[in-house]
Structure formats: structure tokens, C-alpha cells
Amino acid sequence: xxxxxxxxxxxxxxxxxxxxxxxxxxxxxxxxxxxxxxxxxxxxxxxxxxxxxxxxxxxxxxxxxxxxxxxxxxxxxxxxxxxxxxxxxxxxxxxxxxxxxxxxxxxxxxxxxxxxxxxxxxxxxxxxxxxxxxxxxxxxxxxxxxxxxxxxxxxxxxxxxxxxxxxxxxxxxxxxxxxxxxxxxxxxxxxxxxxxxxxxxxxxxxxxxxxxxxxxxxxxxxxxxxxxxxxxxxxxxxxxxxxxxxxxxxxxxxxxxxxxxxxxxxxxxxxxxxxxxxxxxxxxxxxxxxxxxxxxxxxxxxxxxxxxxxxxxxxxxxxxxxxxxxxxxxxxxx
Amino acid sequence: xxxxxxxxxxxxxxxxxxxxxxxxxxxxxxxxxxxxxxxxxxxxxxxxxxxxxxxxxxxxxxxxxxxxxxxxxxxxxxxxxxxxxxxxxxxxxxxxxxxxxxxxxxxxxxxxxxxxxxxxxxxxxxxxxxxxxxxxxxxxxxxxxxxxxxxxxxxxxxxxxxxxxxxxxxxxxxxxxxxxxxxxxxxxxxxxxxxxxxxxxxxxxxxxxxxxxxxxxxxxxxxxxxxxxxxxxxxxxxxxxxxxxxxxxxxxxxxxxxxxxxxxxxxxxxxxxxxxxxxxxxxxxxxxxxxxxxxxxxxxxxxxxxxxxxxxxxxxxxxxxxxxxxxxxxxxxxxxxxxxxxxxxxxxxxxxxxxxxxxxxxxxxxxxxxxxxxxxxxxxxxxxxxxxxxxxxxxxxxxxxxxxxxxxxxxxxxxxxxxxxxxxxxxxxxxxxxxxxxxxxxxxxxxxxxxxxxxxxxxxxxxxxxxxxxxxxxxxxxxxxxxxxxxxxxxxxxxxxxxxxxxxxxxxxxxxxxxxxxxxxxxxxxxxxxxxxxxxxxxxxxxxxxxxxxxxxxxxxxxxxxxxxxxxxxxxxxxxxxxxxxxxxxxxxxxxxxxxxxxxxxxxxxxxxxxxxxxxxxxxxxxxxxx
Numbered sequence: 001x002x003x004x005x006x007x008x009x010x011x012x013x014x015x016x017x018x019x020x021x022x023x024x025x026x027x028x029x030x031x032x033x034x035x036x037x038x039x040x041x042x043x044x045x046x047x048x049x050x051x052x053x054x055x056x057x058x059x060x061x062x063x064x065x066x067x068x069x070x071x072x073x074x075x076x077x078x079x080x081x082x083x084x085x086x087x088x089x090x091x092x093x094x095x096x097x098x099x100x101x102x103x104x105x106x107x108x109x110x111x112x113x114x115x116x117x118x119x120x121x122x123x124x125x126x127x128x129x130x131x132x133x134x135x136x137x138x139x140x141x142x143x144x145x146x147x148x149x150x151x152x153x154x155x156x157x158x159x160x161x162x163x164x165x166x167x168x169x170x171x172x173x174x175x176x177x178x179x180x181x182x183x184x185x186x187x188x189x190x191x192x193x194x195x196x197x198x199x200x201x202x203x204x205x206x207x208x209x210x211x212x213x214x215x216x217x218x219x220x221x222x223x224x225x226x227x228x229x230x231x232x233x234x235x236x237x238x239x240x241x242x243x244x245x246x247x248x249x250x251x252x253x254x255x256x257x258x259x260x261x262x263x264x265x266x267x268x269x270x271x272x273x274x275x276x277x278x279x280x281x282x283x284x285x286x287x288x289x290x291x292x293x294x295x296x297x298x299x300x301x302x303x304x305x306x307x308x309x310x311x312x313x314x315x316x317x318x319x320x321x322x323x324x325x326x327x328x329x330x331x332x333x334x
Numbered sequence: 335x336x337x338x339x340x341x342x343x344x345x346x347x348x349x350x351x352x353x354x355x356x357x358x359x360x361x362x363x364x365x366x367x368x369x370x371x372x373x374x375x376x377x378x379x380x381x382x383x384x385x386x387x388x389x390x391x392x393x394x395x396x397x398x399x400x401x402x403x404x405x406x407x408x409x410x411x412x413x414x415x416x417x418x419x420x421x422x423x424x425x426x427x428x429x430x431x432x433x434x435x436x437x438x439x440x441x442x443x444x445x446x447x448x449x450x451x452x453x454x455x456x457x458x459x460x461x462x463x464x465x466x467x468x469x470x471x472x473x474x475x476x477x478x479x480x481x482x483x484x485x486x487x488x489x490x491x492x493x494x495x496x497x498x499x500x501x502x503x504x505x506x507x508x509x510x511x512x513x514x515x516x517x518x519x520x521x522x523x524x525x526x527x528x529x530x531x532x533x534x535x536x537x538x539x540x541x542x543x544x545x546x547x548x549x550x551x552x553x554x555x556x557x558x559x560x561x562x563x564x565x566x567x568x569x570x571x572x573x574x575x576x577x578x579x580x581x582x583x584x585x586x587x588x589x590x591x592x593x594x595x596x597x598x599x600x601x602x603x604x605x606x607x608x609x610x611x612x613x614x615x616x617x618x619x620x621x622x623x624x625x626x627x628x629x630x631x632x633x634x635x636x637x638x639x640x641x642x643x644x645x646x647x648x649x650x651x652x653x654x655x656x657x658x659x660x661x662x663x664x665x666x667x668x669x670x671x672x673x674x675x676x677x678x679x680x681x682x683x684x685x686x687x688x689x690x691x692x693x694x695x696x697x698x699x700x701x702x703x704x705x706x707x708x709x710x711x712x713x714x715x716x717x718x719x720x721x722x723x724x725x726x727x728x729x730x731x732x733x734x735x736x737x738x739x740x741x742x743x744x745x746x747x748x749x750x751x752x753x754x755x756x757x758x759x760x761x762x763x764x765x766x767x768x769x770x771x772x773x774x775x776x777x778x779x780x781x782x783x784x785x786x787x788x789x790x791x792x793x794x795x796x797x798x799x800x801x802x803x804x805x806x807x808x809x810x811x812x813x814x815x816x817x818x819x820x821x822x823x824x825x826x827x828x829x830x831x832x833x834x835x836x837x838x839x840x841x842x843x844x845x846x847x848x849x850x851x852x853x854x855x856x857x858x859x860x861x862x863x864x865x866x867x868x869x870x871x872x873x874x875x876x877x878x879x880x881x882x883x884x885x886x887x888x889x890x891x892x893x894x895x896x897x898x899x900x901x902x903x904x905x906x907x908x909x910x911x912x913x914x915x916x917x918x919x920x921x922x923x924x925x926x927x928x929x930x931x932x933x934x935x936x937x938x939x940x941x942x943x944x945x946x947x948x949x950x951x952x953x954x955x956x957x958x959x960x961x
Contacts, residue, residue, distance in 0.1 A: 027724055030802060034725040037806065038733070045813065052821065059842055060825040072753045079754065083744040090711060090740045097718040098733055101654070102725070109655040109916035109923065110720035119663045122712045123705060130701045130747070137751035138694050144753065145690030161517065161608070180605040181612045190607070223608040224511040225620055227685065227760065231826035231839055234757045238686045240620055241510055242604025245687040270837050274760040274828045276504045278511060278518045279430045282831040 027103045035102035042095035046088065062231055063261055065269070065290070067250040069234035071140045079133055148248035152216040155207060157271070158189055159219075159226030159239040162280025164271060165189065166207050170200030170305055171328075180222060186310055190222070193307070193316040199328040202303040206287040207271070209251050210296035216248040227275035230288065232258070238275055251290045258290075305329045370481075372473030373898050377480050378459035379791060382784070384487060385451020386865070389777075391491075392442035393858045399435040402427045404851025406833050420499070429832040433502040434520050436830055438494065440505025441528070443773060445535055446490070448638040450483050452780045453577075456641055457546045457570040459787060463889035464564050466555025466906060468899045471548040475541050482538035486531045493527035501528035504830060506631065509602040509623050513594045516609045525595070529588050536581045536588075543574040543581075555888070557908035562927065564887050564912040565658060568665050569644025572672045573637050579676070580633040587626035594618070624686055628679035635772045636675040639739075640668065642779020643710060646732035648912075649786050650714055652885045653729035654721030655923050657913035660713045667706035667713075674703040684752040685759050693752050700750035707743055711736060722916065722923070726883065727801025728786035734809045735778040741813075742771025745820065760830075763823025766816045774812045781808075784868070789882050793894045794875030800867040804860060811857030815850050822846065886912045886926045910942075 064073050101109075156167040156175055165188050169175045176191050176198020183190035191198045209215050219228050221239035228247070229236045237247040259267045269288035273281055291299065307313055308329035317325045326332035371377060398417075401408060411425040420431035458476065462469055470476045493500040502520025503512035507528065515522040550571045554563075563571075590601040594615075602623045603615035651658040658664060680688060680696040714736050723729065745767040748754045758764060781804075788796045827840050834840035834847075881890040891906050906928035914925040920937035931938055931946050938946060 030799065031725050034730060034802060035723075038730075041810070049817070052818065056821055060821040062824075062826055062839070069757075072756060075751065076748065076754050076757070079748055079751065083747055087740065087744050090715065091737060093715050094718070094733065094736055094740070097715060097721075098723060098725075101718060101721045101723050103655075103722050107722055109722040111657065111916050111918050112659065112716070112720065113657040113913065114660050114662065116663075118712075118716070119660050119709065123709055126705050126708045127702075130704055133747065133751060134697055134701050137753040138697060140753040141690065141694060141697070144756075145693070180607050183607040183612060185610070223606055224514070224517050225508055229760075229826075229828060231757070236685045236756050236759055240687050241606050242616070243619060243621065243687055266838070268838060270839050272828055272837055272839075276433065276508070276511065276830045279433070281433070282429070282828075282833055283836045285836050 026105070031103050035099045038095050039099040042092065042099075045091070063253075063258065064232065064234060065251055065253040065258060066233040066235065067252055068140065068144045069232075069249075071143075072234050075133075075136045075140060078136065082129060082133065144249075148216045148246070149214045152214040152248055153210060154216050154218060155209070156189070156218045156220065157207070157228055157239070157286070159221040159228070159273065159277070159284070160188065160223050161278050162273075162284050164226075164228075164273075164284060164286040165203060166286070167191075167201050167203045167306070168300070168303070169197070170202055172197055172200055175218065176201050182316075183222060187313065188222075191306065193313060193325070194318055194321075196321055196324055196328075199307055199317075199321075199325045200305045201307075203306045204303060206289055208289045208291060208296055208299050210293040211251055211254045211290050213293060214248055214250050216246060219245045219247065224277050225275045226273050226277050226284065229272045229274035230269065231272070232269055236274055254290045254292060255288075256291075307331075370477060372469070372477045374458045374462050374470045374473070374476060375791070375896070375900075377476050378455050380480050381450060381454035381458060381483070382791075384484065385447050385455060385780075386868070388442050388446040388451060388487070390861070390865070391494075392439050392447055393861065395435045395439040395442070397855055397858050398427070399432055399439070400851040400854045402432055402832065404848040404854075406835065427832075430502055430519055431499060432832045433504075433518070433830065434499045434524070437502050437504055437507070437520070438490075438500050441490070441501070444505060444634065444638065445532070446487060448773070448776045448780070449539065449577075449634070450535070452776060452783075453570070453573055453637065453641050454480070454483065454542060455780075456566070456645060456783050456787070457542070457574065459791065460566055460889065461546055461549050461570055462553070463790070463892065463900060464567055464887050464912075465550060465553060465558050466888050466908065467549060467553035468901075468905070470545050471553060472545055475545050479538045479541035479545065482534050482541060486534035486538060489527050489534065490531040493524050493531070496523050496527070498522040498524055500524040506624075506627055507591070508627075509591060509594060509620055510606055513591060513603060514606070514608060526592075529592055529595075532588055533585065536585045539577050539581050543578045546570055546574040547578070555905045555908055558927075561662075562908055562911045564644075565647035565661070565664055565668075566641075566644035566887075568668055569640045569647070572668050573640045573644075576633045576637050576640070576672055576675065580630040580637075583626055584630035587623055587630075590626075591623065621683070621686055621688065624683050625680070628682045629676075631682065632679040633675045635768070636671055638776045639772055639779070640671070642735060642776045642782075643668070645779045645783040645786070646714070646735050648885075648887070649726075649728045649732045649782050650717050650736075651913050651915060652786075652883050652924075653724045653726055653732075654717050655724070655915045656717055656721045657911075657915055658713070659716040659719075660709075661911065661913060663709060664713055667709045670706040671703060674699060674706070678703055678750075681750055681752075681755075684755045690752075697750060697752050701747065704743070704747060704750070707739075711740055711743070724883075726785065727796070727798055727805055728782045728883075730802065730805040730809075731778045731782035731785065734805065735775045735782065737809075738770045738775040738778060738812070741817070742767055742769070742775065746771060757826070758823060760828055761823040762819045762827045762829060765829055766819035766823060769816045769819075770812075774816065781805075781864070786883065787889075788868075788871065789878030790889050790892070790896075792872050792875070793878055794871055795878050795882065796867050796871040796875060800863055804863045804867065807860035807863070808857055811853055811860060814853035815857060818846055818850055881926075884922070884924045886914060886924050888927055891926065891928055 064070055154169050158165045167189055174197040177195035178190045179192050180190050182192055219237050219239045221241045226239040227236060228239060233249055235247055235249055237245050259265055271286040271288060273284035308331055311331055409425045410421055410427055414421045420428045422428055498519045500520055501507060501524045502518050511517050512521050512525055550567060593599040594601050594603055600615035600618035602620050603618040605616060606613040647658050647664060677699040678696060681700045684693050749758055749767060785796060785801055822843055878894060888906060892900055908927045909930045910927055912927050916923045917925060917937040925934060931942050
């Protein structure tokens with residue numbers, strides 16, 4: 001139906017054109033209309049860009065809560081300033097030229113095939129600007145990707161379909177060995193209890209982190225790719241089966257401080273998955289709590305080791321280490 | 335010596351071909367003329383129409399997933415006749431099918447529309463016509479190329495309807511997700527079909543590419559030196575070279591993935607525990623796949639955008655009535671992009687666990703490639719400056735391309751800088767970036783090409799006013815869809831999320847998401863205007879004048895309805911570059927390439943005058959000697 005009507009309208013309009021002989025003309029009035037529309041689009045576009053950027057600022061601007069995040073954010077905003085200048089200049093020229101130099105019968109276009117000096121200028125100027133931007137970026141990148149400080153708090157994060165699990169090294173500050181063949185329904189990490197370092201490892205439901213101290217995330221995946229993404233910490237690193245990765249950073253605002261800063265009493269740090277991993281990709285949420293170092297230490301000392309919560313696995317501990325395991329997990333007192 | 339021989343041979347071939355074609359013309363059956371045709375023009379149309387078909391399929395898929403993203407609470411029961419069990423019992427879109435939609439949208443748009451539909455159409459159509467050749471170097475290989483693509487299309491289309499669903503691991507199909515059917519149901523038969531389709535597709539691209547390169551190098555008409563080639567041809571040449579060097583690497587990746595999936599190898603798999611079972615694979619690396627994939631994947635975005643650049647260079651020059659500014663700089667920047675595009679692939683992998691030092695090397699190359707891209711934009715702007723601009727629909731789409739390329743290109747400077755990419759990687763910022771810089775820009779290049787060369791393809795004109803409506807709705811629509819996505823990305827919204835309600839951080843901007851969806855649906859609907867205009871004009875459009883845009887290139891010297899062999903008489907010779915628009919002193923504001931310098935004394939530049947004088951002296955001497 002609609003197509004039929006369209007066809008009829010179209011046909012009539014075509015016949016009218018033939019009657020008026022408009023198609024014989026070099027350009028019609030639509031040339032002017034299009035030129036004006038391009039100009040209006042420019043004005044409206046610039047206005048809309050400015051309006052969105054200002055009025056939504058609080059929505060899209062995530063407060064930053066890590067030391068390196070401050071420097072990557074500043075590079076982000078410097079780049080934003082530079083590119084916005086270029087953006088406005090080039091878009092304005094594009095639409096303005098289109099409008100200004102629309103077809104006029106009496107004017108001739110200017111035969112201007114080349115100008116090597118101009119080409120050189122606009123090769124070198126972007127090169128310089130880009131080098132400056134890269135320089136800042138690479139400096140931050142190298143600092144960030146450097147080896148973590150010795151005394152970093154280590155947290156292991158394991159991604160699987162479709163959740164995260166975390167493991168802390170416990171009092172000995174050493175994560176126990178693991179083997180993916182030892183994974184089962186309980187032992188999601190595949191902890192190897194032949195390694196004494198694993199006896200005091202604990203696995204809380206949420207990540208707790210001390211404010212102001214370096215933290216090292218040791219990241220693993222056990223089935224498909226995942227990616228640890230903590231937006232407020234400006235942190236992202238893929239979790240790769242068979243290849244452990246890591247990311248270190250210094251959280252610099254406690255959860256409480258963020259609640260005050262954002263004015264949201266329910267604020268929580270979150271970790272999301274940023275690498276497509278299947279059906280539940282959009283639901284891999286892990287909570288992170290940043291607290292003052294004293295509170296963190298207190299929390300840590302209250303945690304019970306994984307083995308003490310799952311005493312069945314004592315059977316996997318070799319005979320000669322059993323006593324040590326009982327001692328470390330506190331199971332000997334029961 | 336050797337070269338001369340080769341040329342001789344070529345001429346022989348084309349003469350023979352020519353003779354043979356004339357015989358054929360009279361008793362060509364429908365099948366040899368329209369289906370298994372070896373005529374480059376027919377093959378181009380086959381590519382174009384298949385491409386348009388895929389564009390509507392790809393667009394429709396995006397409309398369905400935009401419904402989910404914009405209106406997560408919407409009752410989608412009404413889609414059950416179409417989607418069947420992929421609508422859950424509660425009337426919602428199945429989350430796995432959502433991923434399948436995203437995956438197939440990407441695959442279809444990147445490969446089937448913007449590679450085959452764009453390059454396949456215009457390389458095939460324009461290369462022989464613009465360089466002055468009767469057909470491609472090998473018409474048979476050219477036909478094979480299309481039919482491989484067709485077979486690939488059939489397999490890919492079929493995979494949309496199978497029980498376990500099409501491939502769902504994202505268009506990049508990273509293993510292990512894509513290798514393990516137990517990880518996602520789309521990685522079963524759907525993924526197998528995806529790999530078969532891509533293998534066929536790669537064969538098609540290679541057959542086409544070899545042909546394009548050979549034709550451009552060997553079959554140029556007399557006088558058509560490389561420095562007189564239209565920029566379209568330069569762009570198609572470099573695109574074909576890019577494809578020839580990078581698609582085999584994707585083929586290797588696909589082959590290894592097939593081995594991992596079906597024959598128990600461990601190229602990409604290691605230490606996997608899934609569904610209560612530890613797999614035996616050890617020692618493979620998922621990162622290896624990413625390297626192989628992006629070694630194609632990055633050149634691929636240039637395979638998509640370079641032809642669009644070529645097309646717009648031609649259209650902007652023609653309709654500004656000015657020579658393209660900096661012809662040599664334009665070629666130089668195309669060459670620089672071609673070379674550099676092989677050295678930037680790992681910028682897709684900054685946070686993949688890649689060695690950070692390697693990351694910094696790729697930062698460097700990535701930002702270097704921004705320079706030739708910027709040069710192109712500046713040259714386009716200067717071409718418009720002081721022009722006498724005629725806004726044909728093709729011209730509007732070309733201006734739109736430049737606008738998208740600026741908007742999307744600038745965000746590449748953020749993403750190419752690894753320190754900033756940490757936050758923005760795999761967020762909607764990336765989605766906005768590539769949909770503007772490569773998706774929409776290349777799509778606009780394709781549309782510009784269709785509007786511009788339609789008269790040559792079908793001998794009839796498309797309706798300009800409908801073209802204007804199509805342009806404005808699409809141009810505004812695309813900006814309304816993708817510009818706001820930058821804000822979502824800066825706010826951290828990850829890509830490929832079925833819903834954002836699980837996270838406090840992403841539980842904002844719901845109105846904006848609805849707005850984007852509405853804009854996307856309207857933009858899609860606007861394409862129906864194009865479809866109507868296109869198909870209606872093929873049959874009922876006004877008959878086209880021989881040179882409707884008053885253009886310089888050779889294709890406009892052919893008859894309105896051109897047969898096999900393109901020129902009924904001799905192939906025209908070429909005497910000048912293709913951009914003599916508004917040359918001072920000239921009678922018209924354009925001088926076609928086949929007009930000798932000797933007949934345009936009023937507009938010749940000093941260097942050209944010398945050339946004409948020298949030529950005259952030589953012919954004089956010759957005639958004196960002969961006497």
C-alpha cells in the first residue's frame with residue numbers, strides 16, 4: 001500500500017519535472033537548500049555537542065580513585081582539549097566551505113592543484129602534536145606497566161563463566177600453587193595442597209583493599225577470556241586461560257570517601273567483565289571495598305583460610321605436611 | 335624489451351577477446367549474460383545487489399539488538415514468528431541470541447557489505463572503465479570470485495537459522511570462546527559454518543584482488559601512466575594489495591581454529607576447565623589467535639575505508655569543479671597508510687596481556703598512521719575551498735564521509751594511546767569510534783559511489799530529491815546514534831552487554847540508550863527510501879545523459895548502455911590527468927582525459943605548451959625525414 005502510494009507520488013513528481021524542464025538545468029534550487037541545510041547542521045551540531053558535554057558531565061565523568069588514574073585521566077583530558085580544537089576547526093571549515101562555495105553560475109572555481117609547502121606544514125604540525133601526546137601517554141604507560149613495588153598487597157582474581165573469585169595469600173604473603181586439573185566444584189582455583197603456601201590462602205566474597213598502598217592483581221581465567229575492568233580505578237586487564245596476567249595500582253579513596261564525594265550513600269566499587277565470555281558476560285559483578293589500612297588489616301586477620309572452611313580437602317595434603325596444615329588453618333584446635 | 339613483449343601480448347589478448355565478444359553478444363543466453371557472466375560490469379552489479387541485500391540483513395539484526403538495549407523491559411513476544419525459541423518464555427530476547435546478533439551484525443557489515451559490497455562493486459565496475467580496458471585481466475577468475483562470495487553468503491545466511499544459533503563470540507571470534515561449543519551454543523555448528531563461509535570469502539577476495547592488481551598494472555590504455563590514474567584506481571590497487579597480503583593470515587588463523595575445534599590440537603587452547611571437566615589441551619595461546627586475527631583485522635579497516643576514499647576523492651573533485659588538491663600527496667598518504675596499516679595491529683591488544691614494551695611500539699606506529707589520515711582530510715578541505723560546489727547526492731554523501739572520518743578519526747588518537755586505552759578499551763567509546771570512522775564513513779563512500787555511477791551502471795538516473803532525503807535522514811540519524819555513544823564509553827559502559835542493570839556504575843543513561851535505539855530504527859527505515867529509489871530507477875529512471883556530472887574520467891566516454899567490451903570502437907587514448915576542472919582559459923569547466931593537449935591551446939599550462947611544441951617538432955621532423 002505505502003509503496004504503491006510512494007510510487008504514484010514519485011511518478012507524478014517526475015512528470016512535473018519533465019513538464020517544467022528542471023532536469024535540463026545545471027543545478028536546481030535544491031543546491032541552495034542543501035548548502036543552507038549543511039550550514040544549519042553545523043550550527044546545530046556544534047550546539048548539541050557543547051550542550052551534551054556540559055549538561056551530562058556529572059553522569060559520564062567517573063570520579064577517579066587510583067594514583068595512576070590521575071595521570072591517565074589528565075592525558076585523556078589534554079587529548080580531549082587538543083582533539084576538540086581540531087574537531088571544531090575542521091568540521092567548521094568543511095561545512096562552511098560547502099555553504100560558502102556553493103554553485104554560482106557566474107563564478108569560476110579556483111584552479112589550485114597543489115601546494116607542497118602547505119602539505120609539508122600539515123604533515124609536520126600533526127606529527128609534532130601527536131608526538132607530544134604520545135610522550136605523555138607512554139610515560140604513564142611505562143610507569144604503570146613497570147614491576148610492582150615489593151611490598152604490594154597481592155590479590156588473585158579468577159574469572160570463569162560467569163563470576164569472579166578472589167584469593168588472598170594469607171599470613172605467609174604467598175599464594176599457593178595451583179593446577180587446573182585439580183579444579184572441582186568446591187576448589188574453584190585448583191589449589192594444590194601439596195604446596196604449603198596454600199594452607200592459609202583465603203577466598204572472600206568481596207575484594208578488600210587498603211587505601212594508599214600498592215595492590216597487585218594477579219589475574220587468571222579458567223575457561224574462556226574475561227577481562228577485569230574496574231572503571232573507578234581506571235584498570236582493565238584481560239584474564240587469559242593458560243597465561244596469568246597482572247595489573248598493579250594504588251587505590252587512593254576509601255569506599256566511604258567515595259560515598260561522600262559522589263553524594264551516593266550506596267556507592268560501591270565494582271569490577272565488571274570487559275571481554276565477551278558468553279551468555280552471562282553482562283552479569284559478572286564483583287564488589288570491591290577500599291578501607292583505611294588499619295581496617296583492612298583488621299578485616300584480613302578475621303578471614304578464615306579456605307582450607308579451614310573446607311576441611312575435607314585436608315585429605316589432599318601430603319602426610320608430612322598435615323601437621324603444618326592443621327596448625328596454619330587452626331583446625332588443630334577443634 | 336621484456337615489457338614491450340608483454341604489452342604486445344596483452345594487446346593481442348584484448349584484440350582477440352574483442353573479436354570473440356562480438357560474436358558472443360548476439361547469442362548470449364540469460365544464464366551467461368546475467369548469472370555466470372564474465373563481464374566486469376555485470377559482476378559489479380551482482381556484488382552491489384548482494385551487498386545491498388546483506389546491508390539490510392545486517393541493519394535488521396542491529397535493530398533487533400537495539401530494541402533490547404534501548405527498551406530492556408519491552409515485551410518481544412511479537413518477534414516470536416521471526417525468532418522462534420530465541421524469544422524466551424517471558425517474552426525477552428535470549429542473551430545468547432543477543433550475542434549472536436551482535437556477532438553476525440559485525441561479520442556481515444565488515445566483510446559482506448563493506449568489503450565485498452564496496453570493493454567488489456566499485457573495483458570491478460570502475461577499474462576497466464577508468465583505465466580504458468575492455469574487461470578485467472581474467473573474466474573467468476572474476477566470475478569465480480563472485481560465485482565464491484555467493485557461496486560464502488549462502489553458508490553464512492544459512493547459519494542464521496540453525497538450531498544452535500549462528501556464531502556468537504563477537505565478530506573477532508576469539509578462542510577459547512569460539513573454540514568450545516560447551517562455552518556458548520553458537521560455537522557449535524554455527525561457528526563451523528562461520529569458518530567455512532569465511533574460508534570461501536577469503537578465496538573470493540584473493541581471486542578478485544589478484545585480478546584487480548593485474549588489470550591495473552597491465553591493461554591501462556595508451557597514455558594512462560600511473561601519475562594519470564584517477565585516485566579511485568590508486569585506492570583500489572592499494573586495497574587489493576592489502577587484501578592479498580593480509581587475508582591469507584586470517585585464513586591461517588581460521589584453519590588453526592578449525593584444527594583446535596575438530597582435531598584436538600592446542601594452538602589457542604591451554605589449561606581450560608569448563609563444565610566440570612578439565613580439557614587435555616596445554617601450551618596453546620589465545621593471544622596468538624589475536625595476533626593473527628588483527629594482522630588481518632587492522633588492514634581490514636583500511637581495506638574498507640581506502641576504496642571509500644578513492645570514490646570520494648573523485649566525487650569531491652568533480653562536484654567542486656576543482657582538481658583534487660595535492661594529487662601526489664593523496665597518493666603518498668594512501669601509500670603511507672597501506673604500509674603502516676601492517677604495523678599497528680596490536681593496538682587492539684593493549685590490555686590483552688601483551689608485553690607492555692611491544693604495546694609502546696604499537697602506540698608509536700598507530701599515532702604515526704594518524705598523520706597521512708589527517709593529510710587526506712586537509713586536502714579534501716582545500717579542494718572544497720573556492721570551489722563551485724554542485725550538491726549531487728553523491729557529493730553530499732562524500733561530504734558526510736569527511737565529517738564522519740574527522741569525528742571518528744580524532745577519537746582514534748585516544749584509543750591509540752595505550753595509557754588512555756586502558757579505560758576505554760572494549761567500551762562504547764570504541765563502538766562509537768569505529769562505527770563513525772570506518773563503518774559509517776565507508777558506508778557513505780559506498781552510497782556516494784552508487785549515486786555517482788548509477789547512470790553508468792544502469793543507463794538511467796536515480797531521483798536526486800529522494801537522494802537528498804535519504805542523505806539527510808541517514809546523516810543526521812547516524813550522528814544521533816553514534817555521537818552519544820562517546821559519553822556512554824567515557825562513563826565506562828562495556829561493549830556487548832545484554833543489559834546494564836546489574837551494575838550501579840552503568841545503571842544510568844537509560845533514556846539515552848532508548849534515544850539511540852529510536853534513532854537507529856529511524857535511520858534504518860530511511861534506507862527504504864534508498865532501496866525504492868535504487869530499484870525503481872533501474873527500470874523506470876530518467877535516461878541518463880552521457881556525462882551527467884561533467885566528469886573527466888574515461889568511463890563517461892562510453893555509450894549509455896554499454897555492451898561487453900565497453901567501447902564500441904577503439905579504446906580512447908589518454909593525454910592528461912583526470913583533474914582538469916576549471917582550468918584557467920578553458921572553454922568548459924572540465925576537460926576529459928581523452929582530449930589531447932594540442933586541441934586545448936587556450937588552457938595549456940607552460941609545461942604543457944612545451945610538450946605540445948616538442949611533439950609538433952617531432953612530427954614535423956618525421957614528415958621531413960619521410961619525404
